[in-house]
Amino acid sequence: MSSAPYFSGNDDDEYVQTRLNAPMPWIGAYVAAASVVCALAMAADVVYGFRCKKLWFPCKFFSLNATSLTLLAVALKLPVDLTTNMWAVTDRLAKVSSLAFMSTATANFVTSLGSMGDQEIIMNVTALSILVITVFVDVFIQIAEMRPFIHRHLIFPEEVLVAVFMILLLFLLVSSAIMVLSTKRYLDGKYQEMHSAVLSQELRDMRQVTTQGLRALVEKYWVMAQTSNPQFVIAGSAICTACGVICALVFLITAEAEIRMILVHKRLVHTASVYGNSTTWILIVQSIGVIVGSVAPLLRWCMAIKFRCSSEIRNFCFSRDEFKIREYWTERLVQWKGSSSASGIRHRKFRKFVHDAKGLTLDQFMNIQIFIILSSKLILVVSTSLLCPFYLCFQRIERLRMQRRINSLPRDADQSGAVADLRFYALRLDGEVQLPNDALKSITDEVDDVFKIGRIQGSNSLLQFLRASHSFNGVIAFDSNQVPSLHYREPPNCWSLPVVTLTSIAISLPRIPRESVDGLISSVRRGLSYAKLIEKCLYNSGDLANIRKAAETWAEVELYRKWQGVDLGKLSRESDNSKKSLENLATVAIKTVLDFKRKTGGCLMMSNPLNWPDNIVSANSMYRISQTILSIHNQSDHHDEQQQADEHLFQLLSDMIADILSACLTNLSRVITMKCHRNAIEERERSVFEAALLLGETEEILELLWGRELPISPDSEQAAYIDGWRSVMELDNGIQLNALSSSENDPPENSGDHVFIKIMED
Template sequence: MPGDDAIAADVEKQLEAPMPWIGVYVAAASLICTLAMAADTFHGFRSKKHWFPSKFFSLNATSLTLLAVAMKLPVDLTTRMWATTDRLAKVSSMIFMSTAMGNFMTCLGSMDDKDILMNVTALGILVITVIVNVCVQIIQMRRFLFDRRMFAEEILAASSMLLLLVMVASSAVMVPATKRYLESKYHEMLKMASDEQLLESMEEGNLVFDKLRLRIQKYWVMAETSSPQFVIARSVTCTASGFVCLLTALILVQAEIRMLIKYRTINVTASKYGWSSTWIVIAQSIGVAVGIIAPAFRCYTAIKFKCSEKGKRSFKDEFKIEAYWTQRLVEWKESSLPLQIRDHKWRKVLHNTKGLILTFLVKVQILIVLSSKGVRFLSFCFASPIFSCFHCITRLKNLFSSSTSRVHGISESELRSELDLSRYVLLLQGEVELPQRIQINICNEVDKLIQTGKKQQPKNLISLLHKIGNFRGLKEVDRNQVPSLHSQEPPKCWSLPLVTLTSIASALPNIPKHKVKWLLQSVDEGLFYVNLIEKSLDNKGNLENSRHAADAIWVGVELYRKWQDNDLHETSRKGGNSKETLQELSKQGEKTIIDFKREVKDFLMDNPLNWPVKVIAANSMYRICQRLLMAYEGDCLPTDEELFKQLCNMIANIMAACLTNLMHVIIMKCHRKGITDKEKSVHQAALLLGETEEILRILQQHTAARSNPDESEFIEKWCNLIRRKY
């Protein structure tokens, strides 16, 4: 009926009204992906990692969701999209997806096996869904193909998506075997470096800053070159994917140029998406332009590595398939069925079927790797003359600038000699040796990290450490000289006595505010390293409650000048002088412990490891105050200023005794064996070395700082050492 037709038309019009805003949503999702790719590109250039590790844009639920939104137009089967801009928007969406896949290929190295399986499967479902929808449109609209604009570009874009998906899956199959090989080789290198370290320590008797820097460089080279992301970036599949991404980007460029030449505008749209189609094309074109940088540079870097290879390889070696490419598939083929099937006949049938499928997949994997090697070889053949010309020009420039290098104090050959750490470079079977310049750049990263750390040196802490004496201040926190209020005592950590002594110093009357502020800043800077040392050395977790107590107390002292809700200003007013202040703080600690013993009857609380942090902190305050009062018993108690100065010296001594473990902690960070977190750990070690350079030099000037590391790990051992010495 005419009325029904009008209603249907009105309903359809209402439903189509928000379509341009849906297009804006698609453009926004594309721009978010573009920003993430741009961040990875900027990070790669800034850190001189021209293999561009995936840090911000990686294969995960968030990126897949955004890409699914960006693929709205290719999967839309109901909207009529005949105009040029509409067809171009579909092509740009698929090329944008191809570029995204080329960008996050390296992130497979940072995933575990389960994450790889889940994410690659999700990516496959998304890509296949897009391709199937494109194929449905082509089949259903085959009668109108003669009038379909950009049909060839659409087919090529869909084919590139499928090809890149296959390459991602091929790389994913290679990752587990590669990680196992790298981990095994890394542990061998780690043992070799540890043996050399032991030999150097025996020869030198002490570890100096420059030797520690060179040692970190060794570990950094090992960590960087064995980084799974870097290994994937050097692989032939990643090189080939970069080449495919570059070709697909050129397809989009020619399509846009052709449209501009023909229509002299990019705003020729007739779909329900309206003006937003133009925004989608612009957003995704920017995404392709930004996203192509990383895959193209990876391809360029791989070819450059190939051109710098020493000696020529035979054609047979060039196309040899390394075992790690098919190892995982072979393992699956040889393993038993995960299903529990009792019937022998069906179990045999399923096992044979599984074997046939995996045999086919092994052959497909070999074909993919051979094709990728072929792409790399052809690229090398075309690029080799160009690189040879640049190499000749570079050699001539170096020849003319050699005298300039001498003026700066070191020649290029000497630089290479100093930084020749090629035996610490981890390579896979069949990989070409990294160019010397790349190795030098990797080593220079350590120096930059150390320089960055030097800019963040804790100046207040350094001035506090200049007050180091003979470490006798540790006697004042020795618990053996004060009667206990409880049958047992909690284990003692470094940070709790430091926080307690600082609380006492802050509560002393008649102390200038600027001195108290300086002490609080100094201890705050020092506690960062103290906490780091305690977390690294306390493997059993015995000191966890004591460390929590110190953290809780320090928040109140530093921010509010309060110790367990007791205002330190009020305490100093009550005391009047130093002795009365110590007595008042001691009473507050004693009251907390007595109340705890009276109120709690749980036998679990007899174990100090289970005590509340409030009680642990109160026990430390009571003991240290009593020890200070005993130290001055019978003598005239020093003035407020003198006691504050003595407390600062005690804090400096305890802090210094703890910080003698810094070298040990830095080396421990370098010895991290996990294949995934070793790079981050060595990065932290280099920064830590730069931050603490001056601290290490101060500590090396004191003979007590040269004690056996086994005797200086914990404050209890230091107290025993001081007790024997004095």
């Protein structure tokens, strides 16, 4: 029987230590990998900012959250390691680079506070504070314990400076968090005031809606959403400017430390710790991360200077008003101070003591907050004073170059006028500078780019398909009141359900060329995407839920050419004529509905069609529409060849679908208008983007539809529902309604069974 080798004394300790140190290079590689992920996320934000021409660089990929904090905690393994000997050149530089990496990450986190709710801000800022303070304390514990050995290396000054800057950046981030908690309310108030003004103007112009009017409306809300975006406001604030300055200093200190170590020790790659060569990788990755992560804070700093150096507001930065402390900077601290505290303590003296202690503490925090704000504003003013001459010189050169482009002068003049009109809708906090024309033009250029993307993504096939429709008669023609009901109450309709049902019938017709069927499906697919969007936006929550869900059979129809298990392609091939296909579909639908009625018996809940399962609603729609088409087919001229008769019926179905989609898509203007406004401040930018994209995609469709005489006003509540259109059109045509609206005095429930027996006998 074998036994483990025996060690004693120092040999045993050395063996254990060797075994413990063995995985340390892999741990170092893990640290490097976590640093790579963070660096890539910061780089992604930089690329996204340049690509979207948002040089204030919103935090989209690298935000303050649990994931990023966990990755940073891993990346900061070296600074918090107090037991490992790390006195070689690379080891010491790796510690400095880790601290610089954390400082850069903190500077990048500042704007992400604008995308969080109040509770998220408090929780995430608290977690980051714990992490940064822990690292800061560990670094200074190590420095204090190693004071007798400071003369043995030359890296402590940079390490101390970067650690101090790291804690300063944390203070700036906390100060921004306090400001953001109040700023959102201010921005939301200004947005609601502007929304009321735009809404009143929209109500005045509602009768003269055009695509140009919709485009102007989207542009207004785009400017409002962009300029009221808390991330955008933070990016232009004095605190974010101070973060950019400190981030630049951290970058310079890190570069200086690496250059100095190369000059002093004649080499940079030299490790002596148990982390091995992984320390080199950590140093390389985190140094690159510092470089990449410094881009966004530095350009935000430059953006703030550019705003203040513009010719319209050049003298603003030197006024006393610049150093005025606005209410929103300290409002949340004042609220916390005035709130009741220690309510769970019964003794009055203890409650008083706790309340006074809280008040004194918050007073100190308020003083610190004011000091940070004033210091940040001073940094911004000094930066502007130093760099403004260079910017103005560059601006003059740029203007001289633009003057040579004579051909573009009329267009530029028009754009300047448009920008001036939109300035009224640019929202800014009290005390903040107004946006210069070039910054506002950059914002309007963004929405123009979205319009262009929408036009590229627009469907020409759907536009051509809708042009084949010259009226809206298909809205009432697809379902005849003469078709007997299978139930004493008929379910209501939504836009998408009859479109899916009519398309399923069209696919089942025999002798129809494949390219015609594929073209119809392609057009319907795009039209249904808009129809479902209209239903989602204009219908109340849960309104016609089962009816709309019944239209989800479209996925089966489009992908597999099946309807509730019936192979439409096989039905098309096996049917002798169109009448046979329609009868087969009607038979399946009738059996499905009446089998369901027999199983549910006298269930009161199931007697209401709004409670029917979606497959039963779909089957009832198939029965009614197929019976309607059969009656139209039976009344048509049968002297044509069968091929021509089938093609004629296919064209009839296509025209009905086009009519229904045309009526439905007249509601797009309301959807675009609704998407322009969102109460939630975090959703506005995305919602206006969707509105601009939708307008770009459907601009030609709207122009086509508005060129027709509409039987119902687009702003009417009835216009959102197909049953509303049917009611208006049937009344206009003198047709009396019967099936769509029923009462308690309707025929008894078993009347559908008689219909079924009669149809099956026929």
